[in-house]
Amino acid sequence: MDVSKNLVDVPFALSQLGGNSDLLQRMLQKFKNEFASVPSDVRSLLDAENIKDAKLKVHTTKGLSGNLGLIALYDCAKIFDQQLKNENIDVSLLDTFEALMKETCDAIDTIDLETNNVAEFSQTQKKHNHKQIFLERLQRHEFIDDDTLHMYIDSLGLAVDEKTLLFSLVEELQYAKAISIINESQ
Structure with a gap:
């Protein structure tokens, strides 16, 4: 899997939110706060053979990461979601998912969007x-x-x-x- 893609595509994420940089900053922080533990949660669920709940967590991560422009995490979650759906799980992908989540959360901490500087779209x-x-x-x-x-x-x-x-x-x-x-x- 190619993980060299952007961790956070800020222009895409801003376009998703109509150029509202303040909202994007809040949503990225909220994502980090609420989803940083998802990989360890998924690992625990898989250890308990609870594939259904593990898939739900990965699927939710896929959707939100896609909407927020978290490209590498989205791509990984998309593949992982499909594996969980097929119940054909490559355990090394969970390690990649975990590493990408950490890198993405670290990247979110470095983003500092100036509020009210994005021109309103016509x-x-x-x-x-x-x-x-x-x-x-x-x-x-x-x-x-x-x-x-x-x-x-x-x-x-x-x-x-x-x-x-x-x-x-x-x-x-x-x-x-x-x-x-x-x-x-x-």
Whole structure:
């Protein structure tokens, strides 16, 4: 597994939060405080043969790390989540997951975002930004929570039936079809 990727993609994370650097700073700290112990929790759960709860912790980590631009951790959690789902676990991946969590939390401590310095996005910039981010996330087959998915779809200016279809396609993991519909939108 290639772990040479960025630990924290700050521009991506800022774009996820509409440029709100203060919110990003708080969310990164909250992630660190609440998720630093996840690898040891997962190890304990696996030792107790509780794969279901271990998968839930890894899956949650995958979703949040993806949304916050914690790229290397997201990539690792994505693979680990799949292994847990298939109950075919490579124990060395747990070690990598643990190391990446520590490195990511250490990196979060070094980030100092100046508050109120990010220019407010215009409505046109937000629409374009949401569309681009939505497409990129679908291309990476990234988890998108329902609220964020609705925000992306609403920003496209589609008819109600197109919105419903697009939501269904994403929920059903039919990303190629969803991407096609988005690219055809204005």
